[in-house]
Amino acid sequence: MLEPLLGTVLLGAALLVFVGLGLSAGRDDDVESYISARGTQGPLSIGLSFLAAGLGAWILFAPPEVGAGVGLLGVLGYAVGAGLPVLLFGLLGRRIRRAVPEGHSIGEFARLRYGRGFAALVFLISVGYMFFFVTAELTSVAGVTGIVAGVDARLTVLAVAGATLVYTTWGGLRASLVTDRWQAGLIVALVAVGFVAAFGAVDGGGQAIGESGLLGVSRVGWEVALTLVIAVASANMFHQGYWQRVWAASDEGVLRRGAGIGVALTVPVVVVLGLFGILAAGSGQGLDVSPVPFFALTTELSTGIGAVVLVLGVSLVASSVDTLETGLFSLIAAEVPGMTMGTARLVTVAVMVPAVVVAFQGLSVLRLFLIADLLCAGVVVPLLAGLWSRVSSAAAMSGALAGLAGAVVPGLISTGSLVEALRLASFPGATPTLPPFLGALGLSALVTFAVSLAGGDRRDGATVELKTTDA
Numbered sequence: 001m002l003e004p005l006l007g008t009v010l011l012g013a014a015l016l017v018f019v020g021l022g023l024s025a026g027r028d029d030d031v032e033s034y035i036s037a038r039g040t041q042g043p044l045s046i047g048l049s050f051l052a053a054g055l056g057a058w059i060l061f062a063p064p065e066v067g068a069g070v071g072l073l074g075v076l077g078y079a080v081g082a083g084l085p086v087l088l089f090g091l092l093g094r095r096i097r098r099a100v101p102e103g104h105s106i107g108e109f110a111r112l113r114y115g116r117g118f119a120a121l122v123f124l125i126s127v128g129y130m131f132f133f134v135t136a137e138l139t140s141v142a143g144v145t146g147i148v149a150g151v152d153a154r155l156t157v158l159a160v161a162g163a164t165l166v167y168t169t170w171g172g173l174r175a176s177l178v179t180d181r182w183q184a185g186l187i188v189a190l191v192a193v194g195f196v197a198a199f200g201a202v203d204g205g206g207q208a209i210g211e212s213g214l215l216g217v218s219r220v221g222w223e224v225a226l227t228l229v230i231a232v233a234s235a236n237m238f239h240q241g242y243w244q245r246v247w248a249a250s251d252e253g254v255l256r257r258g259a260g261i262g263v264a265l266t267v268p269v270v271v272v273l274g275l276f277g278i279l280a281a282g283s284g285q286g287l288d289v290s291p292v293p294f295f296a297l298t299t300e301l302s303t304g305i306g307a308v309v310l311v312l313g314v315s316l317v318a319s320s321v322d323t324l325e326t327g328l329f330s331l332i333a334a335e336v337p338g339m340t341m342g343t344a345r346l347v348t349v350a351v352m353v354p355a356v357v358v359a360f361q362g363l364s365v366l367r368l369f370l371i372a373d374l375l376c377a378g379v380v381v382p383l384l385a386g387l388w389s390r391v392s393s394a395a396a397m398s399g400a401l402a403g404l405a406g407a408v409v410p411g412l413i414s415t416g417s418l419v420e421a422l423r424l425a426s427f428p429g430a431t432p433t434l435p436p437f438l439g440a441l442g443l444s445a446l447v448t449f450a451v452s453l454a455g456g457d458r459r460d461g462a463t464v465e466l467k468t469t470d471a
Contacts, residue, residue, distance in 0.1 A: 001299050002306040007149020010307055011156065014314040015163035021182055022167025022175035022322070029341050034172030035330035036104050037248040041177060046249050047261025048184035049177055049323075050086045053241045055187065055266060056133070056320030057140035057313050059273050064294040067277025068286045070224045071214030075274025077225025081232030083267040085242065088233070090259025093246035095387050097255070104334045106243050106383070113386040114393040121400060125379060126238045126331055129372045131355060133239075134324040136369060137317045138359035144313030147295050148306055157359045160314070161352055164322040169345045173244055173330070176322040183319035188265060190312040195272050197305045198279060198297040208282030209275070223434045230437045231373035234380045240327035241320075325352060367430040374425065378403025378440035382448045395451035403444025410435030 002010070028034045041049070066074040100109050107126060111119035141160055142153035167175040199205040209215070236242060249255035273294065280286055280293035287293065298309050329348045333339050339347075382399035385391045411421030414435070425436045 001147075002149035002303060002310065004150040006303075006307075007145055007151045007310055008155070010149075010310050011145055011151060011159060011314060014311050015159055015318065018179050018183070018315075018318050019163050019166050021179045022164075023170055025167070025171040025175040025178040027170055028172045028174055031333060031339055031341055031344050033174070034341065034344060035326065035333050036244065037173040037177060039248070039250050040174070041245070041248045041250060041254070041258070043249075043254045043257035043261060045177060045181060046245055046254060046258025047265065049180040049245055049248075050089070050242065050259065050262025051265045051269070052180035052184040052187065052319035053176075053245070053323040054082060054086070054236065054239070054262075054320070055269060055316060056137045057144055057317040058136060059270060059316065060144060060294050060309075060313060061140060061292060063270050063274040064277035064280065065287065065291070066224065066228070067214065067274035068281040068293045069277070071212075071216065071218070071221050072274070072278065073217055073221030074224040074228065075271055075277070077228040078232065078274060079267045079270040080225075081229040082236075082270050083263045084229065084233040085236035085239070086259050086262040086266060088237065089242055089246055090256045090263075092384065092387065093243075093249075093255050093259070094252040096243075097246060097252065099387075103247060104244070104330050105240055106238070107331060108334055109386065110383060114396045118382075118393060118397050118400065121379065121397075122238070122383060123331065123335065125372075125375050126240055127328065129235055129238050129376060130240060130324050130328050130331075132368050132372050134321055134328070134352070134355045135358045136366075137320050137324070138355060139362060141313055141317035142359065142362065144317075145310060147292070148299060148310045148313070153362060154360055157356055160317055160321060161356050164318055164325060165349055165352060168322050168325045169348050173248065173326045176241075176326050177245075177248065179322060180319055183315045184265070186315045187312065187319070188269060190308050190315070191269055191272055193308055194298060194305065194312065195276065197301055197308075198276060201297070201301055202279060202283045205279060205283075209278050210282070212278050212282030214278045214281055224432065227432045227434045227437055230377055230434075230441055231370065231432060234377040234437075234441070235373040237380050237384070238376050240331050241323035244323075244327060244330060367427050370427040370430065370432055374407050374427075374436055374440055375404065377437050378407055378444050381441065381445040385445075385448050385452075388452075391448060391452045395448050398451045399444045399448025402447035403440045406439040406441075406443030407436045409439045409443065 063075055063078050066078055096109050100112060107119050107123045110122040138157045142156045145151035145156045146153055202208050249258055276297055277293040280297050285296040298305055325348055328351045332347055379400045382396040407425045408421045411424035412418060415421060
């Protein structure tokens with residue numbers, strides 16, 4: 001464990017470096033460029049940005065805990081869940097770009113494709129999900145610096161929020177993209193250094209992993225893996241930070257190659273962090289000993305490794321928080337045309353204030369995260385089904401409502417009580433369970449396509465046709 005003074009110095013130094021990098025992108029005084037950086041990024045920049053935007057400080061907690069509690073199958077589910085949406089952005093993003101060539105968000109596609117009612121639902125889910133995400137990130141980094149160096153949580157929250165706001169309010173999305181490149185490199189390098197150090201510190205590290213009993217296949221492992229794939233992938237399709245990068249790519253080929261790089265980096269990083277949990281369990285430091293396996297392995301190592309962990313945590317949270325800041329603002333700006341730059345900068349700051357206030361409480365947001373994931377799972381199929389010309393506005397809204405109801409159906413069937421079904425769908429104990437997600441995803445898809453095949457108004461995905469639906 002580091003001394004608090006050293007931890008505070010490292011926190012400040014890392015954030016100052018990121019502020020300098022962000023400011024180097026230059027001041028952006030055009031709202032359109034501020035929120036889109038349209039057509040300016042190459043494949044490597046997009047790929048590194050996908051990694052940095054999606055992997056926050058939560059990966060130091062969740063994948064290791066899944067590894068220690070469920071095993072390798074659960075870790076692979078987490079990794080696939082993190083990588084799948086990036087792959088989908090590469091495959092489907094080009095069609096969204098063609099449908100809304102001057103777009104900024106998936107909400108604009110929803111409005112042009114289905115009308116304002118469905119778009120309002122998408123907007124609310126996107127804002128809610130990203131608010132929980134940024135709150136979780138600030139809470140997580142406070143936990144990292146507190147565990148590793150005993151730094152006051154409120155100081156960490158204010159420092160990270162303040163530093164990221166300095167360069168995002170100055171340079172907008174371009175600033176976030178510049179810092180992402182460096183933060184992504186740091187994340188990959190520091191995760192590798194940390195794992196090598198932890199593996200070397202455990203006597204018979206390879207044997208500990210092999211004898212952990214967590215490498216096999218089990219029903220629980222499959223259920224957790226599938227739950228995480230559905231939850232993480234569905235939620236990230238409402239991550240505005242990812243969608244901004246769809247339009248920031250210089251062309252469709254760049255988007256596709258950048259997504260490939262993002263997947264190739266994201267999946268191994270999540271797997272390696274999951275292996276921390278398996279290694280901890282095999283060495284006798286599993287969840288029954290420590291609820292945070294990653295830190296159980298690393299906090300007793302050298303001061304140098306402690307510094308690595310702290311800088312890793314700061315890099316992870318800064319890379320995701322600056323993305324969430326610009327993403328939240330762009331969602332609002334897309335709904336308020338004609339916004340001035342002064343107002344834009346004030347709104348960017350304002351959206352962070354409630355997140356900081358909640359993060360000060362040090363609450364566990366995992367349960368809220370799971371509920372937000374479940375809402376996303378109920379709406380994601382009707383949303384993306386808009387790429388099929390047969391799907392009507394009525395079909396999409398029917399499917400979304402069915403998906404939200406479907407989250408409760410498995411519990412209603414198993415218990416016969418609506419109250420108990422609602423309780424199960426709110427994930428008591430903050431434990432991810434498969435039935436609510438299967439109910440939400442399955443029923444939304446069934447109703448969306450059944451209503452579409454039954455007839456009704458048809459809308460195709462061409463830009464001209466889409467614009468006619470906004471009346």
